[in-house]
Amino acid sequence: MENPGFEMQEEGHPNMVSKIPPKNNYPYPYLFEQKKTSCSLMKIFLVCFLACLITTAIGVLILSLVYVGQVGPKPGQDMMDSAVEEKPSQNKADSRFSFLNHLGTSKVFKFEGGAIQWARFRNNPKDYSTEAEMRFGTSINKHESKMTLGTLRIVSQGLRVPHWHFNANEHGFLLQGKAWIGVVDEGGSTVTTYNVTAGQVIFFPKNTLHWVKSVGDEDCLFILFFTTHDELRTLDVDDAFFGTPEDIASRSLKPEGGVQFIRTFEKQLEDQAVNLPANLNELIKNANYEQSANSSVWKYFYDLKGSREFIFPGGIIQWARYRKNGVGLNENEKIYSESLNQNADTLTLGTLRIFSNGLRQPHFHFNAHEMGYVISGCGQIGIVGDEPVSEFTVGVGDVFFFPIGTQHYIKSACVEDLLMILAFSTGNQLQTLDMDDYFHATSDHILAQLFLKKQPEFKKIPVFTEDQAVNIP
Incomplete structure (x- = not known):
């Protein structure tokens, strides 16, 4: 209770409690005689007092109900809004989902030959599974991130059917398994095929027809980045075929049997995006997983795990990127x-x-904007940008996003190393500035004036000969 007087009287003050001794031993017998003569009046008083208490309680209850009706949520008002008003700190906590997506726990889109999960923007808010997913999708769209992330799992012998994307290039990192890739160039004059294993990168330019076939004994698991912050637009070859009139398809393909042959194709009830027919062994007798010449393959492929390691005191970075004049490649x-x-x-x-x-x-x-996926380990992420965000934790399967120009840091918080695949929204050389670099580049008299700290104090910040981009205590 806020009223200390009420708290004291609620159960009586300790000094006000006394025990009345027996009448015969009591030195003032007239008090008991007086009590007998006034007994009936006391009863009347108690009855009246009790009635007053009951009336008062009913009145207070009625007033409370009226007050709640006036200040409570109006009909049709979202209850979440009133909860946020009562706990404004909840808004601040939720702000992390502008930069964090728990992809591992998101909706799984299942197909015959595998599954896909998305960290993406959707035009229809009802297509989001949770409020947190919607906040992330809205954030990457608002910041025009030019990135969407998804995981693609293809079971052994499964096929991500030939398709192309209208509005995005595709970059992929194979986390597990072995796949055979096909890319069809403009005009169909060149078909580039190659094998890819864990730790390597694939690349498909916008509107380029391509397929991915899982050819190992274990599932393939890809981390895919698409260069759009809008809803990804894709067309599969089977959908393109069945969307074409029969006579047009017949005149284009000129098969034996003409239109009658075209009519033997049956559109499946289930989406064939990731395909694995039950009668696959009957359909396919021979399969060759050929490798094209390096001059063609390396336009769409990069051996990231075999590339140069940039070693720092606290970690290692490897790059699949553009380097002006091919320096270091x-x-x-x-x-x-x-x-x-x-x-x-x-x-x-x-x-x-x-x-x-x-x-x-x-x-x-x-x-560049930055988007990342946690492969192993766990960490803490901090962001300093145009809205307050509390430091948050990331673990395996989580996706994070840093808008361009937003300062951020990542700490490894587990016994094992923290390993991530990162994507940056630039095909040119990435331009980055670390905190120690901009402190050393700023004149100490400017820092002294800014931080109200004596100029010699800034000599305590050491300059290292080794790059401290990733450091360790």
């Missing part, structure tokens, strides 16, 4: 680098390994 890597740069709105990919207790220090990117 071998001949095959130069092909990939130029392929990225020649196509508009491509991505830079990289793996970042942060050793246990290591830190990717606060930094920001001049020319």
